[in-house]
Amino acid sequence: SVPIAFLGGIGAASRQGVLIKGGSYLEALSQTETFIFDKTGTLTEGIFGLKEICPRGITAAQLLEITAYAEAYSSHPIALSLRDAYEKGIDTSRIGYIQERPGLGIEAVIDGMRVYTGNHRFMEALGIQIQKVKGSGTAVHAAVGRRYVGYVLISDRVRGDVSDTIRWLRQQHMEVMMLTGDNEHVANEVAHALGIEYVYANLLPQDKVTQLEEIMNDQMETEKLAFVGDGINDAPVLARADIGIAMGGLGSDAALEAADIILMEDEPSRIINAIRISRGTVRTVR
Ligand code: ADP
Ligand code: MG
Numbered sequence: 001s002v003p004i005a006f007l008g009g010i011g012a013a014s015r016q017g018v019l020i021k022g023g024s025y026l027e028a029l030s031q032t033e034t035f036i037f038d039k040t041g042t043l044t045e046g047i048f049g050l051k052e053i054c055p056r057g058i059t060a061a062q063l064l065e066i067t068a069y070a071e072a073y074s075s076h077p078i079a080l081s082l083r084d085a086y087e088k089g090i091d092t093s094r095i096g097y098i099q100e101r102p103g104l105g106i107e108a109v110i111d112g113m114r115v116y117t118g119n120h121r122f123m124e125a126l127g128i129q130i131q132k133v134k135g136s137g138t139a140v141h142a143a144v145g146r147r148y149v150g151y152v153l154i155s156d157r158v159r160g161d162v163s164d165t166i167r168w169l170r171q172q173h174m175e176v177m178m179l180t181g182d183n184e185h186v187a188n189e190v191a192h193a194l195g196i197e198y199v200y201a202n203l204l205p206q207d208k209v210t211q212l213e214e215i216m217n218d219q220m221e222t223e224k225l226a227f228v229g230d231g232i233n234d235a236p237v238l239a240r241a242d243i244g245i246a247m248g249g250l251g252s253d254a255a256l257e258a259a260d261i262i263l264m265e266d267e268p269s270r271i272i273n274a275i276r277i278s279r280g281t282v283r284t285v286r
Protein backbone atom coordinates (compact mmCIF):
# COMPACT_ATOMS: atom_id res chain seq x y z
CA SER A 1 0.00 0.00 0.00
CA VAL A 2 1.11 3.54 -0.72
CA PRO A 3 1.43 5.86 2.26
CA ILE A 4 -0.75 8.96 2.11
CA ALA A 5 2.35 11.16 2.19
CA PHE A 6 3.27 9.85 -1.26
CA LEU A 7 0.01 11.16 -2.65
CA GLY A 8 0.90 14.55 -1.16
CA GLY A 9 4.29 14.34 -2.88
CA ILE A 10 2.72 13.43 -6.20
CA GLY A 11 0.36 16.37 -5.87
CA ALA A 12 3.18 18.75 -5.01
CA ALA A 13 5.19 17.54 -8.00
CA SER A 14 2.25 17.95 -10.37
CA ARG A 15 1.89 21.58 -9.27
CA GLN A 16 5.52 21.98 -10.39
CA GLY A 17 4.75 20.53 -13.80
CA VAL A 18 6.04 17.03 -13.05
CA LEU A 19 3.62 14.13 -13.50
CA ILE A 20 4.64 11.08 -11.43
CA LYS A 21 2.77 7.88 -12.27
CA GLY A 22 2.91 6.34 -8.78
CA GLY A 23 4.32 6.48 -5.27
CA SER A 24 6.98 3.88 -6.03
CA TYR A 25 8.56 6.19 -8.63
CA LEU A 26 8.59 9.04 -6.14
CA GLU A 27 10.46 6.79 -3.71
CA ALA A 28 12.82 5.54 -6.44
CA LEU A 29 13.55 9.11 -7.48
CA SER A 30 14.79 9.86 -3.96
CA GLN A 31 17.24 6.95 -4.34
CA THR A 32 18.50 7.80 -7.81
CA GLU A 33 22.28 7.87 -8.08
CA THR A 34 22.66 7.87 -11.85
CA PHE A 35 21.09 10.17 -14.39
CA ILE A 36 21.38 9.26 -18.04
CA PHE A 37 20.31 11.80 -20.64
CA ASP A 38 19.45 11.39 -24.29
CA LYS A 39 21.06 14.19 -26.30
CA THR A 40 18.93 15.37 -29.21
CA GLY A 41 15.83 17.16 -28.00
CA THR A 42 16.66 16.48 -24.34
CA LEU A 43 19.99 18.15 -23.56
CA THR A 44 19.66 20.13 -26.77
CA GLU A 45 16.68 22.11 -28.04
CA GLY A 46 16.02 19.75 -30.93
CA ILE A 47 15.94 22.72 -33.30
CA PHE A 48 18.74 22.38 -35.80
CA GLY A 49 20.05 25.34 -37.73
CA LEU A 50 21.42 24.91 -41.24
CA LYS A 51 25.22 25.22 -41.24
CA GLU A 52 26.23 24.10 -44.70
CA ILE A 53 24.94 22.44 -47.84
CA CYS A 54 27.61 20.32 -49.55
CA PRO A 55 26.12 18.88 -52.74
CA ARG A 56 27.88 16.48 -55.05
CA GLY A 57 26.82 16.34 -58.71
CA ILE A 58 23.56 18.26 -58.06
CA THR A 59 22.81 21.82 -56.93
CA ALA A 60 22.52 22.91 -53.30
CA ALA A 61 18.82 23.69 -53.86
CA GLN A 62 18.22 20.19 -55.23
CA LEU A 63 20.01 18.58 -52.29
CA LEU A 64 17.98 20.56 -49.76
CA GLU A 65 14.80 19.66 -51.65
CA ILE A 66 15.61 15.94 -51.58
CA THR A 67 16.22 15.95 -47.83
CA ALA A 68 13.09 18.03 -47.09
CA TYR A 69 10.92 15.71 -49.20
CA ALA A 70 12.39 12.55 -47.67
CA GLU A 71 11.67 14.02 -44.22
CA ALA A 72 8.13 15.07 -45.17
CA TYR A 73 6.32 12.84 -42.67
CA SER A 74 8.89 12.37 -39.90
CA SER A 75 8.47 13.92 -36.44
CA HIS A 76 12.21 13.65 -35.68
CA PRO A 77 13.77 17.02 -34.73
CA ILE A 78 16.11 16.65 -37.74
CA ALA A 79 13.10 16.32 -40.04
CA LEU A 80 11.34 19.38 -38.67
CA SER A 81 14.53 21.38 -39.04
CA LEU A 82 15.20 20.33 -42.64
CA ARG A 83 11.63 21.12 -43.67
CA ASP A 84 12.03 24.53 -42.04
CA ALA A 85 15.31 25.15 -43.85
CA TYR A 86 13.67 24.24 -47.19
CA GLU A 87 11.18 27.11 -46.68
CA LYS A 88 8.84 25.93 -49.46
CA GLY A 89 5.71 23.81 -49.23
CA ILE A 90 5.91 20.07 -49.85
CA ASP A 91 3.90 18.72 -52.81
CA THR A 92 2.99 15.34 -51.36
CA SER A 93 1.86 14.02 -54.75
CA ARG A 94 5.57 13.72 -55.61
CA ILE A 95 6.11 11.28 -52.76
CA GLY A 96 5.51 7.62 -53.53
CA TYR A 97 6.64 5.94 -50.35
CA ILE A 98 8.47 6.80 -47.14
CA GLN A 99 9.94 4.59 -44.47
CA GLU A 100 11.75 5.88 -41.39
CA ARG A 101 14.73 3.89 -40.11
CA PRO A 102 15.06 4.79 -36.41
CA GLY A 103 18.57 5.95 -35.50
CA LEU A 104 19.61 5.91 -39.16
CA GLY A 105 17.46 8.05 -41.44
CA ILE A 106 14.82 7.78 -44.15
CA GLU A 107 14.20 5.71 -47.24
CA ALA A 108 11.76 7.29 -49.70
CA VAL A 109 10.52 7.30 -53.26
CA ILE A 110 10.31 10.82 -54.65
CA ASP A 111 9.39 11.59 -58.27
CA GLY A 112 9.62 7.84 -58.83
CA MET A 113 13.26 7.70 -57.66
CA ARG A 114 14.52 5.86 -54.59
CA VAL A 115 16.16 8.27 -52.16
CA TYR A 116 18.05 7.71 -48.90
CA THR A 117 18.85 10.38 -46.31
CA GLY A 118 20.53 9.87 -42.97
CA ASN A 119 23.77 9.36 -41.11
CA HIS A 120 27.07 7.72 -42.06
CA ARG A 121 25.99 4.42 -40.49
CA PHE A 122 22.96 4.31 -42.78
CA MET A 123 25.04 5.04 -45.89
CA GLU A 124 27.60 2.45 -44.83
CA ALA A 125 24.87 -0.17 -44.39
CA LEU A 126 23.63 0.65 -47.90
CA GLY A 127 27.15 0.36 -49.30
CA ILE A 128 27.17 4.00 -50.36
CA GLN A 129 30.54 5.78 -50.20
CA ILE A 130 30.24 9.19 -48.53
CA GLN A 131 32.20 12.41 -48.67
CA LYS A 132 34.34 13.36 -45.67
CA VAL A 133 32.42 15.87 -43.55
CA LYS A 134 34.14 19.18 -42.87
CA GLY A 135 33.13 21.18 -39.82
CA SER A 136 31.29 20.11 -36.70
CA GLY A 137 27.62 19.25 -36.54
CA THR A 138 25.24 16.52 -37.57
CA ALA A 139 25.58 15.54 -41.22
CA VAL A 140 22.51 14.31 -43.10
CA HIS A 141 23.85 12.47 -46.12
CA ALA A 142 21.75 11.83 -49.21
CA ALA A 143 21.77 9.38 -52.09
CA VAL A 144 19.55 9.01 -55.13
CA GLY A 145 19.48 5.35 -55.96
CA ARG A 146 23.00 4.25 -55.07
CA ARG A 147 24.47 7.57 -56.20
CA TYR A 148 25.78 9.76 -53.38
CA VAL A 149 24.61 13.39 -53.78
CA GLY A 150 26.23 15.09 -50.77
CA TYR A 151 25.29 16.11 -47.26
CA VAL A 152 23.57 18.87 -45.33
CA LEU A 153 25.32 19.92 -42.12
CA ILE A 154 23.03 21.01 -39.29
CA SER A 155 23.59 21.84 -35.66
CA ASP A 156 21.59 22.12 -32.51
CA ARG A 157 21.93 24.19 -29.33
CA VAL A 158 22.16 23.12 -25.71
CA ARG A 159 18.99 23.98 -23.76
CA GLY A 160 19.24 27.03 -21.54
CA ASP A 161 18.41 25.34 -18.25
CA VAL A 162 20.44 22.17 -18.74
CA SER A 163 23.83 23.37 -17.57
CA ASP A 164 22.54 24.34 -14.09
CA THR A 165 20.61 21.09 -13.84
CA ILE A 166 23.68 18.96 -14.59
CA ARG A 167 25.77 21.00 -12.14
CA TRP A 168 23.16 20.49 -9.42
CA LEU A 169 22.98 16.74 -10.04
CA ARG A 170 26.76 16.46 -9.82
CA GLN A 171 26.83 18.53 -6.62
CA GLN A 172 24.46 15.91 -5.22
CA HIS A 173 27.14 13.32 -6.09
CA MET A 174 25.12 11.74 -8.83
CA GLU A 175 26.68 10.13 -11.86
CA VAL A 176 25.60 11.90 -15.05
CA MET A 177 25.86 10.21 -18.44
CA MET A 178 24.74 10.71 -22.04
CA LEU A 179 23.44 8.20 -24.58
CA THR A 180 23.01 9.34 -28.16
CA GLY A 181 22.50 8.13 -31.67
CA ASP A 182 24.42 11.11 -32.97
CA ASN A 183 28.13 11.03 -33.82
CA GLU A 184 30.89 11.14 -31.20
CA HIS A 185 32.15 14.61 -32.20
CA VAL A 186 28.81 16.28 -31.52
CA ALA A 187 28.27 14.11 -28.45
CA ASN A 188 31.65 15.03 -26.94
CA GLU A 189 31.14 18.71 -27.70
CA VAL A 190 27.82 18.80 -25.83
CA ALA A 191 29.17 16.64 -22.98
CA HIS A 192 32.21 18.86 -22.57
CA ALA A 193 30.10 22.03 -22.51
CA LEU A 194 27.89 20.54 -19.79
CA GLY A 195 30.48 18.71 -17.68
CA ILE A 196 29.13 15.25 -18.45
CA GLU A 197 31.84 12.62 -17.93
CA TYR A 198 30.39 9.50 -19.50
CA VAL A 199 29.34 9.60 -23.14
CA TYR A 200 28.08 6.80 -25.38
CA ALA A 201 27.56 7.84 -29.02
CA ASN A 202 26.53 6.26 -32.34
CA LEU A 203 23.85 4.16 -30.66
CA LEU A 204 20.79 2.75 -32.40
CA PRO A 205 17.60 2.80 -30.29
CA GLN A 206 18.12 -0.88 -29.33
CA ASP A 207 21.82 -0.25 -28.54
CA LYS A 208 20.69 2.35 -26.02
CA VAL A 209 18.82 -0.40 -24.15
CA THR A 210 21.88 -2.70 -24.21
CA GLN A 211 24.13 0.09 -22.96
CA LEU A 212 21.65 1.01 -20.23
CA GLU A 213 21.49 -2.62 -19.08
CA GLU A 214 25.28 -2.77 -18.86
CA ILE A 215 25.32 0.33 -16.69
CA MET A 216 22.55 -1.13 -14.49
CA ASN A 217 24.53 -4.37 -14.07
CA ASP A 218 27.37 -2.40 -12.51
CA GLN A 219 25.06 -0.93 -9.89
CA MET A 220 23.90 -2.12 -6.53
CA GLU A 221 20.28 -3.15 -5.97
CA THR A 222 19.49 -0.05 -3.92
CA GLU A 223 20.92 2.40 -6.45
CA LYS A 224 18.36 3.63 -8.91
CA LEU A 225 18.98 4.82 -12.41
CA ALA A 226 16.90 7.38 -14.26
CA PHE A 227 16.84 7.90 -18.01
CA VAL A 228 15.64 11.24 -19.38
CA GLY A 229 14.55 11.41 -23.00
CA ASP A 230 12.52 13.53 -25.39
CA GLY A 231 10.58 10.50 -26.51
CA ILE A 232 11.56 10.31 -30.17
CA ASN A 233 12.95 6.76 -30.54
CA ASP A 234 13.33 6.53 -26.77
CA ALA A 235 10.34 4.42 -25.69
CA PRO A 236 12.32 1.15 -25.21
CA VAL A 237 15.00 2.74 -23.03
CA LEU A 238 12.42 4.78 -21.06
CA ALA A 239 10.65 1.53 -20.26
CA ARG A 240 13.84 -0.30 -19.25
CA ALA A 241 15.28 2.29 -16.81
CA ASP A 242 14.34 2.14 -13.11
CA ILE A 243 12.76 5.53 -13.75
CA GLY A 244 11.94 6.69 -17.26
CA ILE A 245 11.52 10.46 -17.47
CA ALA A 246 10.01 11.86 -20.68
CA MET A 247 9.81 15.43 -21.81
CA GLY A 248 6.13 15.96 -22.48
CA GLY A 249 6.25 18.63 -25.16
CA LEU A 250 7.89 16.85 -28.07
CA GLY A 251 7.28 13.33 -26.84
CA SER A 252 5.44 10.69 -28.82
CA ASP A 253 2.43 8.90 -27.30
CA ALA A 254 4.50 5.71 -27.05
CA ALA A 255 7.12 7.50 -24.97
CA LEU A 256 4.58 9.13 -22.67
CA GLU A 257 3.08 5.68 -22.15
CA ALA A 258 6.48 4.07 -21.47
CA ALA A 259 7.65 6.80 -19.07
CA ASP A 260 7.19 6.76 -15.29
CA ILE A 261 7.57 10.50 -14.91
CA ILE A 262 6.58 13.18 -17.43
CA LEU A 263 7.93 16.73 -17.46
CA MET A 264 4.96 18.69 -18.69
CA GLU A 265 7.17 21.46 -20.02
CA ASP A 266 10.34 20.54 -21.90
CA GLU A 267 12.49 21.84 -19.06
CA PRO A 268 15.01 19.39 -17.59
CA SER A 269 15.45 21.74 -14.59
CA ARG A 270 12.07 20.54 -13.30
CA ILE A 271 13.85 17.34 -12.32
CA ILE A 272 15.51 19.25 -9.47
CA ASN A 273 12.15 20.17 -7.94
CA ALA A 274 10.93 16.61 -8.35
CA ILE A 275 13.98 15.19 -6.55
CA ARG A 276 13.60 17.69 -3.71
CA ILE A 277 9.94 16.77 -3.32
CA SER A 278 10.73 13.04 -3.42
CA ARG A 279 13.38 13.37 -0.69
CA GLY A 280 11.06 15.48 1.46
CA THR A 281 8.25 12.98 1.07
CA VAL A 282 10.38 9.96 1.89
CA ARG A 283 11.71 11.73 5.01
CA THR A 284 8.11 12.39 6.16
CA VAL A 285 7.13 8.75 5.63
CA ARG A 286 10.08 7.23 7.47
P1 ADP B 1 19.47 10.98 -30.23
O1 ADP B 1 19.92 9.74 -29.57
O2 ADP B 1 20.57 11.97 -30.29
O3 ADP B 1 18.23 11.56 -29.64
P2 ADP B 1 18.20 9.55 -32.49
O4 ADP B 1 18.34 8.18 -31.91
O5 ADP B 1 16.83 10.07 -32.62
O6 ADP B 1 19.15 10.61 -31.76
O7 ADP B 1 18.89 9.56 -33.93
C1 ADP B 1 20.24 9.24 -34.04
C2 ADP B 1 20.80 9.64 -35.37
O8 ADP B 1 20.11 8.97 -36.42
C3 ADP B 1 20.66 11.11 -35.69
O9 ADP B 1 21.73 11.86 -35.16
C4 ADP B 1 20.67 11.08 -37.21
O10 ADP B 1 22.00 11.00 -37.66
C5 ADP B 1 19.97 9.79 -37.53
N1 ADP B 1 18.53 10.01 -37.80
C6 ADP B 1 17.51 9.58 -37.03
N2 ADP B 1 16.33 9.94 -37.56
C7 ADP B 1 16.62 10.64 -38.67
C8 ADP B 1 15.85 11.31 -39.67
N3 ADP B 1 14.51 11.37 -39.62
N4 ADP B 1 16.52 11.92 -40.68
C9 ADP B 1 17.86 11.91 -40.74
N5 ADP B 1 18.64 11.30 -39.85
C10 ADP B 1 18.03 10.69 -38.82
MG1 MG C 1 16.33 12.18 -28.79
